[in-house]
Amino acid sequence: MEPEVDETPVEAIKRESAQLRGTLAEELSSSTANVSHDAEQLLKFHGVYSQDDRDVRRERSLAKEALEFIFMLRVAIPGGRLTAAQWLALDTIADEVADGSIRLTTRQAVQFHGIGKRGLRPLVQALDRNLMTSFAACGDVVRNVVACPDLTLHDPEGRLARMVDHLAVAFRPKTQAYWELFVNGEPAVAAPVVEEQPYFGDNYLPRKFKIAIAHPNDNCVDVFAQDLGLIPAVHPELGEGFSVVVGGGLGRNYANEDTFARLADPLTFATDDEVDGVIAAVLSTYHDLGLRNDRRRARLKYLVADSGYDAFRVEVETRYGSPLRPPLTGWVPTAAADHLGWSTLGDGTLQLGVRIGAGRIRDFDGGPQLRTAFRRLAQELKVHFAITAQQDLVVAGVPVDQRHFVDSLLLELGITAVDQLGPVERQALACVALPTCGQALAEAERRLPETVDLLEKTLQTSGVSGRSLQLRMTGCPNGCARPAVAEVGLVGRTKTGYDLFLGGGPRGDRLATLFKEKVKIDDVPELLQPLLEKWTSEGEAGEAFGDYLHRAGLL
Numbered sequence: 001m002e003p004e005v006d007e008t009p010v011e012a013i014k015r016e017s018a019q020l021r022g023t024l025a026e027e028l029s030s031s032t033a034n035v036s037h038d039a040e041q042l043l044k045f046h047g048v049y050s051q052d053d054r055d056v057r058r059e060r061s062l063a064k065e066a067l068e069f070i071f072m073l074r075v076a077i078p079g080g081r082l083t084a085a086q087w088l089a090l091d092t093i094a095d096e097v098a099d100g101s102i103r104l105t106t107r108q109a110v111q112f113h114g115i116g117k118r119g120l121r122p123l124v125q126a127l128d129r130n131l132m133t134s135f136a137a138c139g140d141v142v143r144n145v146v147a148c149p150d151l152t153l154h155d156p157e158g159r160l161a162r163m164v165d166h167l168a169v170a171f172r173p174k175t176q177a178y179w180e181l182f183v184n185g186e187p188a189v190a191a192p193v194v195e196e197q198p199y200f201g202d203n204y205l206p207r208k209f210k211i212a213i214a215h216p217n218d219n220c221v222d223v224f225a226q227d228l229g230l231i232p233a234v235h236p237e238l239g240e241g242f243s244v245v246v247g248g249g250l251g252r253n254y255a256n257e258d259t260f261a262r263l264a265d266p267l268t269f270a271t272d273d274e275v276d277g278v279i280a281a282v283l284s285t286y287h288d289l290g291l292r293n294d295r296r297r298a299r300l301k302y303l304v305a306d307s308g309y310d311a312f313r314v315e316v317e318t319r320y321g322s323p324l325r326p327p328l329t330g331w332v333p334t335a336a337a338d339h340l341g342w343s344t345l346g347d348g349t350l351q352l353g354v355r356i357g358a359g360r361i362r363d364f365d366g367g368p369q370l371r372t373a374f375r376r377l378a379q380e381l382k383v384h385f386a387i388t389a390q391q392d393l394v395v396a397g398v399p400v401d402q403r404h405f406v407d408s409l410l411l412e413l414g415i416t417a418v419d420q421l422g423p424v425e426r427q428a429l430a431c432v433a434l435p436t437c438g439q440a441l442a443e444a445e446r447r448l449p450e451t452v453d454l455l456e457k458t459l460q461t462s463g464v465s466g467r468s469l470q471l472r473m474t475g476c477p478n479g480c481a482r483p484a485v486a487e488v489g490l491v492g493r494t495k496t497g498y499d500l501f502l503g504g505g506p507r508g509d510r511l512a513t514l515f516k517e518k519v520k521i522d523d524v525p526e527l528l529q530p531l532l533e534k535w536t537s538e539g540e541a542g543e544a545f546g547d548y549l550h551r552a553g554l555l
Helices: 009-015 024-029 037-046 057-062 084-096 117-129 149-153 159-170 177-182 272-289 300-307 309-320 370-381 400-412 445-461 521-538 545-551
Strands: 048-052 069-075 102-104 110-115 211-213 228-235 239-246 265-271 341-344 350-354 384-387 393-398 471-474 488-492 498-502 513-519
Touching (some): 009 037, 024 037, 024 117, 024 177, 037 177, 069 117, 084 110, 084 384, 110 117, 149 393, 159 211, 265 272, 272 300, 272 309, 350 400, 370 393, 370 400, 445 471, 445 521, 488 521, 513 521
Parallel strands (some): 211 228
Antiparallel strands (some): 069 110, 102 110, 228 239, 239 265, 488 498, 498 513
């Protein structure tokens, strides 16, 4: 396996940036509303995307006015866990420098939208004071480590919770640029100045790298869609450890037909003490051999696919320095829990999973007062929180005698109880898309409610009752809401047209199949109804829609 010699312009920007500094210090302090192209590339490593309001782009262009430049900042939250104090800090930031909302992502992070350039440093400093960071939430690095909430909430000091926190720190870049640029060199937790990680070097990774830790019985994090996944397992001779899977990823690109979604392959079994070494060997292989001349095909999944799994495994094994154990027998998840509703934690307190439509937490005019609800719970009950990979929020540590208070508060503030959610609404995901995401070709978050309503009405007219249907919707093929493994996936292709994918595994273990291209949302019910009617009449008891489509050979 030989590395590529050519490179994209982004590679030169990274390599010549003095470890992600570039001209950011000067540009962040200038009076202009935006930053240069090179600075935009480096800002991503610090958790910041440069954007503009695309709703007014044409209007401002016709008026010969500059674009309305804004920024999005993503907060990396390992395993999605937040204290009451951290939640309150995020709530304050939403008003002080952002657009009044807190957005939860499918990778258990938080995003703030509509930020002016002058608000970036105060925002980061507020995060730092509360032991949070946006560093490495984006960029060509190891991004936020996601994990099933049950692994961390039920045993906050246990080995799996500790592993989440450990990985988040161990595989974060070592450069001090973030602190110098945004926190004036005074981080809340002192960090020694050290050389960069060898698997990052001076040019970092070819593209982003995602890690997830699944529950042994629950694939809520879509572990097979990750660059590297860890599944807790017990080896018959070595005891506790992890099954390691590699090479997953769901994004595609319409401009390159040789891009595709791919599920991860089993790599090895590793004990807790061996996990770091295995991950480092995978990262070293990816750093040195991943494509750097085409960012559309630079993800790890293409290196695994192009070189072949066997050759890739040999390369990782060589860099690891000793033979990799054979992977354990293939893991088949039994569920993908949404973590909604009430349940009891290990310490006897309660947790409540609350549905958050498209992950957007705000006080909606004439609708649910979500920010108010969670602010009051943090202030009055000192609860803690966990963001789920389904864009929902778990409120944890609720005293048993306060359950009625919580239910009454949420009802008072217009928040739908879990048992009142519709069969599509309960699981539906959407990315941000328009008007802020520069990659979006179509709407997603803003059209999710009407799409949910259309599908729920179609379920009714098809005679389907008491069954859920998994819908995921994105404004482009990058796949942030994971439509490539959904039972029904809508992927934006034109301003009003979507590619319709069907038949993904409801447990995240099967890719969806392209059913029809460039479909209008209003036409989706007509396409689905015959299949739903067959599911109703021919489906087995408890059989999910995606499973039925494959068993019946309809895809």
